Amino acid sequence: MKDEKLIDRRSFLSKIGGMGLAGAALSAFPWMESCSPDRNRETSREKVRLGIIGPGSRGQYLMSFLKEIPQAEVVALCDIYEPNLNLGSEMFPKAERYTDYRRLLENPEVEAVFVTTPLDRHFRMVMDALDAGKNVYCEKAMAYTIDQCKQMYMKRKETGRILFIGQQRLFDPKYHKAMEGVVRGDYGPVVNVRNYWFRNGDWRRPVPSPEYERLINWRLYREYSRGLMTELACHQLQNGTLATGMLPEKVMGSGNIIYWKDGREVFDSVCAIYTFPNGVNMTFESVISNAHFGMGEQILCKDAMIDLPGSRIYRETPPAKSGIEQLIGEIEQGLFSNSVFAGTSWNPENASSDKGISIMPEADGDGTREIVQAFCNSCITGKMPPRILEEAYYGSVLCLLGDEALLQGKTLYLEDKYRI
Amino acid sequence: MQGLRFRYSGVNPSAPVAYCSFYAMHTVVEILFVSHDEKRAREEADNMKAMADCLEAELSRHFGGGPLHRLNSSLSFEDAGEELFFCLELCEQFRGACKGYFDIAALGPSRERPAYLLDTSGHRAKRVSGDVIVDLGGFAKGYAAEKIRKYLEGEGVSDALVNFGNSTVLGVGHHPLGDCWKVSPSSDETKCFNLKDSALSVSGVQADGRRHIVDPVTMTCPSKGYDVVVTGKSALLCEVLSTALYAAPERMQDEIMNKFPAYSAGHIRL
Numbered sequence: 001m002k003d004e005k006l007i008d009r010r011s012f013l014s015k016i017g018g019m020g021l022a023g024a025a026l027s028a029f030p031w032m033e034s035c036s037p038d039r040n041r042e043t044s045r046e047k048v049r050l051g052i053i054g055p056g057s058r059g060q061y062l063m064s065f066l067k068e069i070p071q072a073e074v075v076a077l078c079d080i081y082e083p084n085l086n087l088g089s090e091m092f093p094k095a096e097r098y099t100d101y102r103r104l105l106e107n108p109e110v111e112a113v114f115v116t117t118p119l120d121r122h123f124r125m126v127m128d129a130l131d132a133g134k135n136v137y138c139e140k141a142m143a144y145t146i147d148q149c150k151q152m153y154m155k156r157k158e159t160g161r162i163l164f165i166g167q168q169r170l171f172d173p174k175y176h177k178a179m180e181g182v183v184r185g186d187y188g189p190v191v192n193v194r195n196y197w198f199r200n201g202d203w204r205r206p207v208p209s210p211e212y213e214r215l216i217n218w219r220l221y222r223e224y225s226r227g228l229m230t231e232l233a234c235h236q237l238q239n240g241t242l243a244t245g246m247l248p249e250k251v252m253g254s255g256n257i258i259y260w261k262d263g264r265e266v267f268d269s270v271c272a273i274y275t276f277p278n279g280v281n282m283t284f285e286s287v288i289s290n291a292h293f294g295m296g297e298q299i300l301c302k303d304a305m306i307d308l309p310g311s312r313i314y315r316e317t318p319p320a321k322s323g324i325e326q327l328i329g330e331i332e333q334g335l336f337s338n339s340v341f342a343g344t345s346w347n348p349e350n351a352s353s354d355k356g357i358s359i360m361p362e363a364d365g366d367g368t369r370e371i372v373q374a375f376c377n378s379c380i381t382g383k384m385p386p387r388i389l390e391e392a393y394y395g396s397v398l399c400l401l402g403d404e405a406l407l408q409g410k411t412l413y414l415e416d417k418y419r420i
Numbered sequence: 421m422q423g424l425r426f427r428y429s430g431v432n433p434s435a436p437v438a439y440c441s442f443y444a445m446h447t448v449v450e451i452l453f454v455s456h457d458e459k460r461a462r463e464e465a466d467n468m469k470a471m472a473d474c475l476e477a478e479l480s481r482h483f484g485g486g487p488l489h490r491l492n493s494s495l496s497f498e499d500a501g502e503e504l505f506f507c508l509e510l511c512e513q514f515r516g517a518c519k520g521y522f523d524i525a526a527l528g529p530s531r532e533r534p535a536y537l538l539d540t541s542g543h544r545a546k547r548v549s550g551d552v553i554v555d556l557g558g559f560a561k562g563y564a565a566e567k568i569r570k571y572l573e574g575e576g577v578s579d580a581l582v583n584f585g586n587s588t589v590l591g592v593g594h595h596p597l598g599d600c601w602k603v604s605p606s607s608d609e610t611k612c613f614n615l616k617d618s619a620l621s622v623s624g625v626q627a628d629g630r631r632h633i634v635d636p637v638t639m640t641c642p643s644k645g646y647d648v649v650v651t652g653k654s655a656l657l658c659e660v661l662s663t664a665l666y667a668a669p670e671r672m673q674d675e676i677m678n679k680f681p682a683y684s685a686g687h688i689r690l
Contacts, residue, residue, distance in 0.1 A: 317443060323583045324452050325427070328439055332431040336595055338602035338612045344624045344647060345558070345587035347446050 028183055029176050031385035035374035039381070043071050048379040051076035051110040051134075053101045053125060055088030057205075058139055059116035062166075063091050065369050071376040078104045081215060083208075101125055105132040112162070112379045115139065118218040119225050123148040126163070130155050135162035135379045137372070141230035142396035146418055149396050153389065153420060162384050164375045165392035169235055171374060172367030174311040174360040178299070181306070181359075182243045187313070188302030190243045193282035195236035195298075197228070200291035202260050203268070220264035227255075227266025229403035230396075233284040236297050237398040238391055239308060240274060240282035243299045247394060248274035248282060250413045255406030259289035272402040284402065312356035321346075390420060424469050428458040435596035440465035444472035445480065445560055447585030453572060454579040454596050464575055468568055475567065478503045479560040481553070491536070492554055497544040505543040508536065511559060514660045518676050522664035523636035528553035531639075558587070562621065562659030565590045569655070581615075582655075587622045590655040591615025607647060608688050619655035623648045623662035624690070635667040642667065645690055652683035661685065 033039060048071060052059055055077050066072040078098035079085040085097055098104040104113070105128055112135035115125045123143040129136045130152075142149045142165050156163040169175050181187060207216050218224035219231060241247055253272030260268045268289065274282040297308040305314045323341030330337060378385060397418055405412040423442050430436040438461035441450045449472060455461035478501060481488045487504045500508060511524045512534055525535030530551035537546050547554065556563075561584040569592055572580050579593035581601045591601035593616070600616040613620050624647030625631050631641035650662040657680065665673050665685055677685050 322441065322448075322450060323586050323589075324450050324581055325439055325441070327452055327581070328427060328429050328437055331435045331437055331596060332429055334432060334435075334597060336598035336602075338604045339581075340604040340606055340609050341583070341586050342589055342603050342605040342613070342620060342622050342649075343586045343607060344622055344626050345447055345561075346585040346627070 028180055029170070031170065031374065031388035031391075032176070032370075034378050034383070034385040034388075035171065035370045039377050040071075040373065043377045043380040046380045047071055047073045048135075048376050049073050049075045049109055049111045050376075051078065051098075051104045051107070051113040052088060052092075052095075053078045053104065053113055053115050054084070054117035055079055055091075056081070056084045056116065059084070059114065060087060060091065062114055062116060062137075062139075062368070062372055063088065065372040066376075067091065068369075069373055069376055071373075071380060076104050076107055076110050081212075102128065105129055105134060110134060112136065112375075116166075119230055120144045120218075120223065123152060126152050127155055130159045130161050130163065133159070133161065135375075137164045137166065137375045139166040140392065140396065141165075141226070141234040141399055142393060144226065144400075146397050146400050149393055149400070150418060150420070153393050156384075156389060160384075162375070162378045162382075163389055164371065164378070165389065165396065166368075166371065167235065167238065167392045167395050168367035168371045169238065170367065170388060170391055171370035172365070173370075175308055175367070177360045178306045178308055178311065178313070179242050181313070182299055182301060183245065187299075187304035187306065190280055190299060190301050192280060192300040193240040193243060193298070194296065194300065195233065195239060195283060196285040196293060197232045197236070197295045198286065198291050198293045199288045201288060202262065203288055204262075220266055222265040225266055226400060226403045228268075228270050228286045228288070229255075229272070229284075229399045229406070232286055233270075233272070233402060234395055234399040236284060237274070237282070237402075238395040239297050239299065240276065240280075241391070241394055241398075244276050244278070244280060246276045246278070247414060247419070248276050248398065250275050250411050251398070251402045251405045252411040253402060253406050254409070255403075258287075267406065270406055272406060274398065274402070306359075307356065310356075311359040313359060314356040393420060424465060426462055426465050428455075428461055430458070432596075437596065438462070438465065440468065442469045442472065444469070445476050445564065445584070447561070447587075449564075449585070450583040451568065452581045453577050453592075455577065464572075464577070468571060471567060471571060472564055475503070475560065475564050479507060479556045479563070481555050488554060488556065491545055491547065492552075495547060495550060497537075497539055497546040500543050500545040502543055505538065505545065507556060507559065507563060508538060508545055508554075511556070512538070514664075517679050518660065518664035519668070519672060520636055521668040521672065521676065522660050523634075524556055524559060525552050525554055526634040526636040526639075526667075527555050529639075558621075558623070558659050558663050559656070561585065561588045562654075562656035565619065565655035565659075584655075588619065588655050588659050589615065589621075590619040592617065605647070605649065605688050607690055611688065613649070613651055615651075618651060618653050619658045620649060620651045621655065621658035621662040622688075623666040633663060633666050637667075646687035647690065648685060649688055650683055650685045652680070657683065 074092040074095050076096045077088040078101045113129050115138040126136050126138050205216050207213050251274045255267035255270040258269045269287045271285045299306040303316050425441045427439045438455045439452045477483050477486050481492050487501045490498045514522045528551050530549050532548050535552040565584050568582050582590040594600050600614040602612050604612045625643050631643050635642050648662045648665045650658045652658050
């Protein structure tokens with residue numbers, strides 16, 4: 001059963017091989033239809049009335065896109081921390097203010113909510129919102145535990161509402177373009193996936209007085225957060241599943257607090273290895289006391305390395321700069337001149353400074369605008385985009401399973417009951 | 421054919437040309453040749469690539485199962501096959517003519533020479549010790565360039581320019597609009613070599629600064645402030661001589677070249 005699922009998905013992705021780029025993009029990433037120009041036109045005369053639960057830093061970032069999206073109207077705000085509520089009101093002065101999300105959910109004018117709160121609250125708030133008949137956009141990771149993710153997934157199916165998880169890379173065009181080539185096999189088989197995120201900072205937010213420490217710096221405490229795995233890895237682990245068309249079957253790793261020993265409870269250094277059924281490994285590594293390597297997501301194929309955030313392809317055998325091909329053009333024009341190219345022998349290692357080939361130089365943004373637009377469109381049409389929740393679900397499940405492996409110091413397997 | 425790039429242009433009716441490129445012997449081979457028949461030119465390009473692939477299998481020490489790989493893996497007499505055997509014989513002659521500065525066994529730590537023994541009765545060869553590594557490297561490029569020349573001549577192609585990774589260039593006949601093929605080194609565009617049924621070879625440190633030519637006498641990899649350029653009829657001999665001259669100390673260079681009066685050598689200062 002497990003294998004059948006894998007093969008089906010892979011073969012589905014492979015079928016896009018003969019299609020044109022636009023067609024291929026929509027087939028491999030069918031949820032992109034939900035923010036296509038056609039869909040935007042279809043919904044352009046309507047608005048979805050939105051409530052924002054948690055207009056903190058991430059909430060405000062999403063609200064900045066909502067201000068620009070014609071189909072969005074923010075009518076309610078909720079936060080238990082007044083300064084954030086005030087900042088939200090500055091952006092949407094007419095929005096009604098709440099300090100209890102349950103009261104906001106009772107407001108019949110609110111059709112959909114954004115849940116941008118600490119991780120531990122996602123589950124209860126999303127379940128309540130779906131029960132209240134609201135459509136929901138929930139920031140990643142989906143929930144605090146794998147069980148909760150599964151329950152949320154089932155609840156969405158049961159209610160038939162829209163549920164998006166804020167995995168914006170799923171809507172990033174340059175990721176799609178690179179991934180299409182990988183899935184088509186343009187670069188040979190996938191042999192490794194590397195994800196890393198290095199920063200140098202304590203990951204703290206300023207706190208006005210000590211009693212707000214845990215509320216504001218919730219990311220540092222186990223009660224609310226799973227740390228680097230849910231905040232960072234969650235974005236990157238889908239790279240492996242999209243590239244290989246499979247789910248990892250196991251994960252092992254190590255996590256420690258090595259530098260920021262300031263009372264925090266989540267790891268400040270993690271390294272996790274996920275292994276796919278065919279033996280291919282995917283790593284996630286993060287340290288927040290050295291930023292040298294920055295952020296990276298790399299698909300290693302037999303014939304090329306694909307740098308996703310850098311949007312470049314590095315061929316294993318980069319094309320040599322031709323010595324004599326330009327002669328063709330000169331001969332066509334009737335020219336006889338000298339060719340300048342002779343020198344010491346060219347070989348592929350000489351090209352180690354190769355700058356790669358840009359995948360999509362015109363692409364900008366990180367997919368956030370697109371995912372927010374897609375959510376608004378979906379609320380208006382009432383159509384849940386295909387496969388988007390499944391992709392997001394597995395992104396969350398894998399990061400949570402990884403964190404469990406780090407905590408237990410064991411190799412953990414993805415249980416069949418969590419496969420959807 | 422996989423890995424072959426091919427272009428044809430008949431835009432200039434007085435000079436229709438075909439161009440092909442492919443990877444071989446750890447570098448890129450480019451061939452531009454005059455042809456009035458695109459289909460035939462395509463077949464010729466395919467054949468040249470196939471020929472280079474076959475030669476690589478015969479002459480590369482990295483080709484698992486190939487005769488040179490076998491030779492390097494064994495201390496017994498091994499069947500080298502006609503082609504490799506011929507190359508090994510030639511290389512031994514060149515080693516002597518170049519005062520030991522052209523040496524296909526220079527990579528290994530063994531100083532015993534000859535480094536391999538040849539059994540002329542059956543195209544068999546063996547290394548004299550396990551420390552010997554036989555590497556045909558640049559020799560194979562020059563040899564392949566000559567094979568391509570022979571193939572083109574057999575096909576009736578009278579004018580072509582063959583480029584093996586920029587370091588070995590062979591001008592067959594002349595440019596369709598001129599009386600030779602003009603080639604300049606990228607490190608000094610003011611110099612121009614007119615190739616007409618002749619070749620040039622450049623040796624020096626690689627573009628990324630790596631030293632790869634071993635001085636077989638001192639067993640070090642020299643880095644000089646110049647590249648060596650050798651011109652003459654045979655691409656193979658140009659390749660052999662430029663390698664030997666780069667490895668040899670300056671005082672030995674004239675002595676080596678005196679044995680090859682039909683060839684010219686010079687330095688390009690970097």
